[in-house]
Amino acid sequence: MLDPARLEELKASSNLPSPRGVALEILRLTQSEQANHLRLVHAIQADPALTGKLIKAANSPLLGMARPVLAVSDAVMLLGISMVRQLVLGFSLVNEHHAGECVGFDYLAYWQDSLLTAVAAHAVAQQMKIANAEETFVLGLLSQVGRLVLASAHPDRYRRLLQEIGTHKPQALTQTETAVFGASHLEIGAALLQDWGFPRKFTLAVGAHEDPERGDLLPHSHEYRIAVVLNLAWEIARLLRAGQDHSQEQLQQHSHALLFHAARVGIDEEPLTMLLTTAVERWKEWAQIFEIQAYAAEPLTFMTPTQPQSAEAPSKPTPIRSLIVDDDSALTQILRRLLVSSQHEVMIAPDGREALEMAIQFQPDIVITDWMMPQMNGLQLTRALRETRAGQNVYILFLTSLDSEERLLEAFDAGVDDYVVKPIAPRALTGRLLAAERNVQQRRALTQDIDEVRRMAQELSVNNRKLQQSALTDPLTGVPNRRYALDRLEQDISLERRRNGALSIIVLDIDYFKRINDLHGHDVGDAVLQHVAGILRAKARLQDSICRIGGEEFLVICPDTRQEDAQRCGERLRSALEAVPYQNQDLCIVVTASFGAVTMTVDMTSSDLMKCADQAVYRAKQQGRNCVVTA
Structure with a gap:
């Protein structure tokens, strides 16, 4: 902090x-x-x-x-x-702050990305139903405000930092900011939002949203779930920005990363693509409201890099990529014809240094290299390849006239897989190449198996997340259910006791709800419940949690709230509910509720709180309903 x-x-x-x-x-x-x-x-x-x-x-x-x-x-x-x-x-x-003094800071891109994060956060929160969508909209808009602070307070120093690091490496950016300014943009943004009166759970979420897993947030806590929503929205904004700034290959890397982040929170590719489309459309609408120039973005092309093959035209197996490294042009042509006849894709390099550059770009499956070459010999090339991630799985076949045991052991220690002694015997070379091809095919099959296991694990994670979300959400109103409410109440009690804070709860019971069902039917009764839930979510304070705990009963958990504030909060919700009747065509029903508010004392348990609140609701009913009674 x-x-x-x-x-x-x-x-x-x-x-x-x-x-x-x-x-x-x-x-x-x-x-x-x-x-x-x-x-x-x-x-x-x-x-x-x-x-x-x-x-x-x-x-x-x-x-x-x-x-x-x-x-x-x-x-x-x-x-x-x-x-x-x-x-x-x-x-x-x-x-x-649509413009400023920091020359290296793109103010327009900053607000474009911030607004896109806001709209995406709203869409993600609606889909996941784990945070208030309207709240996450503004949190998304302000989640990167710390960068704007540094650009405004230190324009020259921040310009130099951005020129050196850029914005495409978030972890390097935050580390450098901390080293230069004593705090990262995430810490500064969270502190500023707290200074502006945002609840602590929101400031904690903003401070951890670029990597919720690395922060100090408790898994399944409210602030962690908000941070996860903001993280996915931030990744969506980065993906669409990549479509403006990067190559297709880099764009695909962002797409795969986004799919992975989405799968962690229970959103698979199809709903994610729909979410992207909706976010872009709404982003353009909100850009007009905020008077921000929007750029053209086509998210569907980002999510679908290649089209599937039709049944009539089955896909061909991927050819083996081979790199020949030798300064003997006659030998390289012989090897090339042999490999091409076996359906290999072939590249040729005259020495080890050029071969290393080609290998990084071409990413061969097999490297056939001579030992003795100018610039960089075969042994040096092998060691250099094995130090790279892409070169660790390459099959390396050595061509050498040195057949001493010590030299061959040196080659194997460097990472060579096999060798052929010069002058080359055609049958020996063919046998070695067949062994290399089998090795490549086995590695590809293993990679496919690993990818399949990862895909199945991802699908399992998605299904588990959906089941967990369903288990904690009231399907009718979309607000958290009783199970979630009781777990959340226990967490908030523990948190407030650790920091010597106050906690209040409000239980409300809709007045004459049975009469509504009897007169108008259960369909109208269900619609009234949805109407009440919508008003409560819209009118509750930012830090409060709204849950449905019974037929017509709702619970409002109010962290950091003393008795007098709980009374005012209950009265505000009561008056808002009374002021907005349920309307459907010619039907108009004024809906009221009886409220019971109670503030936690030192020795109270969650059961004690709920019991006291229920008793307060009962007294509110006795006093004529449509009122707030404190216990």
Whole structure:
């Protein structure tokens, strides 16, 4: 974690990314539990450009509003205070920092990639159902803000660092940043988000999102799951950027890496391709809202590098690639004709140095090399090849007139597989080549077996992840279920006790739900449950977890929350639920709920908390329903 003194030093820079003007006032208004919708609407309306962007954002298909949003007041009510705050923060930063003094920092590419990460994070979170999609959108947008901080606070030094390292090697970049500036862009970004009032679970996720497995996050914790979502979204943005900057071969490497990361979280190739297509389409829409120029991107071509062979035209076996290394041109031509007649692809090099360069590019299966050659002899070539990853599996056949036992042992120690003594006997050479071909075919079969095992393991991982996700999600509402809720509650209790923090929970029970089912049918009852879940997710605070724990019962877990804040949180959810009725054609149902809030004491268990909250809900029902009672 970044040293607070170092953050204050960075904040002293006048160029540090930060909300200003109306955006700063909105951020201050929304950081309090007593945030007033009317005051917030008036603050937004003071900036016409911000007003227009917010209404456009509210009407975006990404946020899925049920009806058109025409006024700021409607946008604030439907989006929720937390989402409005995050969007305003994003709009402000893009507007203030679309250009800067750091010559080596591509500001346009930075915002293009950040917005693509945001949209991809939203899509991934929706598909995986392990994080709030709207929350991950803004986290994706700001996940790389530490790079913007360094470019703004140290433009000359960061320019030199980028010229030396670039941005295509993330691990090298963070290590060099730490060495030069005392902290990486990940640590700086997480600290800045914490300073802006983002919950700790979000700042931890941002700090670890480039490699969640290497961080200190607990597996299956909420912050770890958010980091995994951001990691996959970041990889998607890197893939599409690679389509602009790199060769087809490098692009394929990014595609394979993305497939691997997606498989780890239960998304296989077909849904990933659909996710990419959706992300690109929505990215272009949001680029217009944020006034960022979008580049052309065709993700489907990235994910499908080659077309499968048809049944009528079966694929031919891959030919063996052979490299001949000898300064005797007559001998090389004889060897070449022999290998070509056996359907080999053949390359020729006159000496070891040129052969080494060819081997790195050509990646041969077999190398036939003379011992004595100018520049680099066969023994030196063999040692050099064996030191490379690609050269470790090459079959090396030596041609030599030196048949002493000591020299041959030296060759085998260097990595030679077999040898033929000059002058070459044709039958001996043919026999050695057949042995080499068998070795190559066996290695290829072994590689295929290993790839198949990896593919099966990947499919198993995908299926296990899907089963785990299904086991922890309520299929009707899409929010976590009772099993997840109880596990999460135990984790949060342990965490808050370790850091001497406060924890509250809110249980709510929909009023007169049986009457809704009896009068309108269970289909309407199910739709009402989905309606309630949607409002709770939209209006809850960023750090809260919404779960369905029974028929018409929901649980809100509120970390770092004392009793008075839990009361206000419950009241905000109650009023939001009452203010937005369920509507379907001519049917309009005002839905209310009875809320019970309880704050953890020193000796309370999770069962104690749930029991106290249930009792508070019972008292709320006795007091006339549609109210909040604290235990």
